[in-house]
Amino acid sequence: MAKLEDQLTRLADRGPVVDPRFVVRRAVQLATNDDVMLAESGSSRDGSSRRVRVLTTPGDGRRWRLVGAAAATVLIVAGIAGVFYVRSGMESPASEGTASAPPSELVPIPPVDPTDGPLLATPVPPDVQPLVSMSRPGWTIAGFSGFQPVTAQRPSARCPGCGATRLVLTADGSQFGGALFTAWTLEAYYDLDQLDTPVAIGAIPGRATSRGTGTPAAQSRMTIAWPLGPGRTAFVDASGLSDAQVIEMATALTFDSEIPVMPARPPGFQQIDTPGPSSVVEVHVNLTDGPRSVELYATNAGMHGLVDWRNPAGHLMFREMHPVVVDGVTVVVDLPPADEQPIVAMDADWITGGWGYKAVGYMFDSQAEFLEVLSELHLTDHATFAEATSGLTPFALNGFSSPTGWTSEVAGS
Amino acid sequence: MSQIAGPRCLLMVPEPIADARAASKHPDEALLLGLYPALRRFAAVVAPAEVAPDDLVHDALVLVLRRGPISDLAEPGAYLRRSMLNLASNHRRRLGRARHAVGRLRPDVSAKDSYPSDLGHLAVLRPEARAVLYLQHVEGHSSESIARVLGLSDTAVRQIAVRARRDLRDHIEQQEG
Numbered sequence: 001m002a003k004l005e006d007q008l009t010r011l012a013d014r015g016p017v018v019d020p021r022f023v024v025r026r027a028v029q030l031a032t033n034d035d036v037m038l039a040e041s042g043s044s045r046d047g048s049s050r051r052v053r054v055l056t057t058p059g060d061g062r063r064w065r066l067v068g069a070a071a072a073t074v075l076i077v078a079g080i081a082g083v084f085y086v087r088s089g090m091e092s093p094a095s096e097g098t099a100s101a102p103p104s105e106l107v108p109i110p111p112v113d114p115t116d117g118p119l120l121a122t123p124v125p126p127d128v129q130p131l132v133s134m135s136r137p138g139w140t141i142a143g144f145s146g147f148q149p150v151t152a153q154r155p156s157a158r159c160p161g162c163g164a165t166r167l168v169l170t171a172d173g174s175q176f177g178g179a180l181f182t183a184w185t186l187e188a189y190y191d192l193d194q195l196d197t198p199v200a201i202g203a204i205p206g207r208a209t210s211r212g213t214g215t216p217a218a219q220s221r222m223t224i225a226w227p228l229g230p231g232r233t234a235f236v237d238a239s240g241l242s243d244a245q246v247i248e249m250a251t252a253l254t255f256d257s258e259i260p261v262m263p264a265r266p267p268g269f270q271q272i273d274t275p276g277p278s279s280v281v282e283v284h285v286n287l288t289d290g291p292r293s294v295e296l297y298a299t300n301a302g303m304h305g306l307v308d309w310r311n312p313a314g315h316l317m318f319r320e321m322h323p324v325v326v327d328g329v330t331v332v333v334d335l336p337p338a339d340e341q342p343i344v345a346m347d348a349d350w351i352t353g354g355w356g357y358k359a360v361g362y363m364f365d366s367q368a369e370f371l372e373v374l375s376e377l378h379l380t381d382h383a384t385f386a387e388a389t390s391g392l393t394p395f396a397l398n399g400f401s402s403p404t405g406w407t408s409e410v411a412g413s
Numbered sequence: 414m415s416q417i418a419g420p421r422c423l424l425m426v427p428e429p430i431a432d433a434r435a436a437s438k439h440p441d442e443a444l445l446l447g448l449y450p451a452l453r454r455f456a457a458v459v460a461p462a463e464v465a466p467d468d469l470v471h472d473a474l475v476l477v478l479r480r481g482p483i484s485d486l487a488e489p490g491a492y493l494r495r496s497m498l499n500l501a502s503n504h505r506r507r508l509g510r511a512r513h514a515v516g517r518l519r520p521d522v523s524a525k526d527s528y529p530s531d532l533g534h535l536a537v538l539r540p541e542a543r544a545v546l547y548l549q550h551v552e553g554h555s556s557e558s559i560a561r562v563l564g565l566s567d568t569a570v571r572q573i574a575v576r577a578r579r580d581l582r583d584h585i586e587q588q589e590g
Contacts, residue, residue, distance in 0.1 A: 004581070005550040008543075011532050012454035012551060018467045020449040024442055027471050031478030196506070295567070345568040360568055 119377040120329045123353025126300035129283065130355060131385040136376045138289045141388045145284035160186045160225070160235055161309030167253075167260045168272040168303050171240065178323075179240030181269070182307050183253055183260040190233040192225055201226045201234070202251050210243050222246045228255055237307065272303045287377075291342075294373060295360040305356035306349055326350075327375050336367060346370060441483040445474065448490050455494050458547040459501040459540040469504075473497040491562040494544070498563060501540040537584045542577035545570055 116122075124130045133141075155164040164184040171179035195207035206226025221239040224246065228234050234255060238246045245266075253260045265271070282299045299305030323332050331350040336343040346367060348359045361370035380388075449470070456473075457466035473496040483489045535543055544563060548554040554562065556570045563570070 004546065004578075007532055007535060008458060008547045008551045011535055011543075012457045012547065014457045014532075015466050020446055020453070023467050023471045024445045024449065024474065027445075027474035027478060028442060030475045194503070194506070345571060347568060360566060362567070 116381070117379050118327060118375065119352075119357070119379055120327050120331070120350065120375055121352060122379055124355050124379070126302070126354030130298055131380050131382060132285050132287075132296060133378050133380040133384060133388060134287055134373075134376060135378050136289070136373060139287050139373075140289070141285060141392070142288045142293070143284075143286040143392060144389055144394055145282070155184065155186045155235075157186065157188045157190050159309060160190055160233070161223075161237060163308070164235070164304070165259055166237075166304055166307065167262065168307065169249075169262065169265060169269045170272055171269050179238070180307065181236070181238040181241065181246070181249055183234070183236045183250070183262075185228065185255060185258070185260065186225075186233040186235060187231065188233065189227075189231055190225055192227070192233075195223060195225055199224060199226075199247060201247065206234075208243070208247075224250055226250075234260065291363045292373075293362045294370075294377075295362075296377070297358045297360075298355050300355050302351050302354055302356050306351065306358065324371070326371050331371070331374070333367060333371070341365070343367065343370075348374060441478065444483055444489065448493065451490065452493055452497070455544070455547065456497050456501075459498050459544050461501065461505050461540075462536060464501070464504050469497050469500060472500055476500075488561075494562055495564050498540055498544055505540060534581055534584055534588075538577050538580060542573050542580070545573045546577055549574060 119130065119132055155162055164186075166182040166184040169181040171181075192207040195209045197208055197210070199206050199208045201224065204226050206224055208222055208224040210222045211220065220241065220243075221237070222241070222243050223238075224234075224236040226234050232255075234250075234253070236246060236250045236253075238249070241249075249262065249266065252262050252264060254263060255261075262271075282297065282305075284298075285296045287294045287296070299308065301308065322335060323330050325331070329350055329352060331348050333349075334347045336346045342363045342365050344362065346361050346364070348361070348371065350357050359374055361373070364370040364373070452470050452473075453466050456469040460466055460469045470493075473493050477483060477486075477493060477496055483493075486492045538546070541563070545559055548559045548562060549556070556574070557567050559565075560567045560570045565573075
């Protein structure tokens with residue numbers, strides 16, 4: 001381990017030393033310059049490359065000549081793409097580099113509606129906030145994020161899988177424990193080169209990224225994008241299916257409405273319809289009892305929230321999940337390592353009412369114990385929640401200090 | 414394990430910044446100069462070998478500054494690191510395709526380093542995996558803290574770390590075998 005630390009340290013110290021003031025001032029200058037869009041796209045108005053490089057790449061021998069050729073290829077492609085973007089008046093491809101979203105525009109905070117009942121089984125409308133408490137003695141709230149708008153309300157070229165209202169098809173009767181197929185449209189141009197390999201959806205060329213080939217089907221995941229026309233791109237995100245199956249299903253989609261439609265679904269697949277809220281908000285609560293803890297994330301977008309790319313706890317397609325029934329509610333869980341004691345971390349996801357929930361349990365002795373604790377999570381009223389969180393400072397999930405509305409009231413009360 | 418009691422200060426702004434802040438022209442400049450050394454080291458870890466670390470920091474700064482003042486961010490260090498990581502991943506993908514294309518044009522050209530280094534092992538890892546290992550082993554962050562810096566779940570961080578160490582071990586064994 002010491003060797004790894006040493007290697008990482010040397011890697012961190014690599015390269016020539018540059019005066020930070022030069023880099024920072026150049027960045028500030030570029031960011032505040034009216035011409036920044038052109039600079040970012042790699043082209044000036046006359047089409048020549050003008051992207052500012054702070055350093056030249058150090059080179060030694062033919063490896064670097066090869067790299068230089070490769071980099072030149074990249075820059076030429078970027079330059080051409082830049083000209084295309086600028087001429088089309090579209091978003092710069094450079095801005096697609098950050099999946100983390102900019103400061104979100106705050107939406108009106110929905111009214112708090114104190115309520116009661118088990119969290120697992122009590123439907124909470126998407127415009128009402130679930131306030132959580134634990135009936136089991138010893139458990140306390142150790143942190144919470146408040147009720148805040150998600151960082152991207154609609155899909156964008158920067159994060160096409162964020163905030164999308166999708167067609168969701170599942171392959172089993174327990175809603176979302178097996179194969180998942182989702183499709184949606186992005187009303188913008190998307191740089192397909194973000195994905196790895198070329199594919200054809202019917203006669204239309206697109207690109208795809210496939211992960212987990214050769215592993216059990218439920219662990220595989222494929223993302224496809226292809227153009228539907230100028231300024232419109234189709235997306236498919238699927239897990240638990242072979243690449244050929246995903247492409248076949250993608251080919252069967254129609255895009256006459258805002259949400260894609262699959263007129264003839266493969267046998268066994270059913271469509272999941274969950275209400276789409278006017279504005280998507282999320283909430284996070286962290287509960288602890290000694291070494292054990294539960295992180296609970298909730299998004300008021302139902303199924304859409306669980307497959308959303310910005311789900312702070314990672315969406316369903318990241319791993320193999322198995323359905324179990326807890327208090328009459330289907331919960332999908334991952335299987336912890338058989339020899340791990342206590343179990344370091346395990347997930348549980350479910351949908352009730354307008355909310356999609358993801359709970360991560362840490363340091364439980366068994367999965368059964370974790371699920372038992374989940375069944376003892378209750379909805380509570382505003383005053384009780386405020387009392388349970390007094391002295392805690394709500395934190396922002398999206399990296400910005402913008403939790404507003406009742407969160408501030410709770411913090412200040 | 415995950416006893417988060419409030420927002421964590423993931424990247425502390427050093428003390429001397431208070432003095433420098435008064436002397437700077439742009440309101441964010443002093444803050445950025447304070448963050449710079451840590452950002453630059455992180456960039457050196459996550460960036461492909463072909464990309465200079467300072468260039469990666471520069472590009473991330475431009476992107477983030479275009480969206481608003483850095484001082485508006487609750488955790489500017491964490492946000493900038495996430496931006497750099499995303500940019501590094503894009504660089505890696507694009508350079509990979511370019512290398513593949515060049516290799517097809519010049520199949521006789523070997524891409525092997527003439528001066529192999531033990532740091533080359535780290536290049537087999539994805540930028541995200543290098544970031545996790547660096548934050549864990551060099552900066553000493555907990556997995557929860559790393560999760561917050563990189564915008565991942567705690568579970569994902571643990572998985573990435575385990576897989577990264579396994580991939581490194583496999584790669585080294587393959588090279589030595």
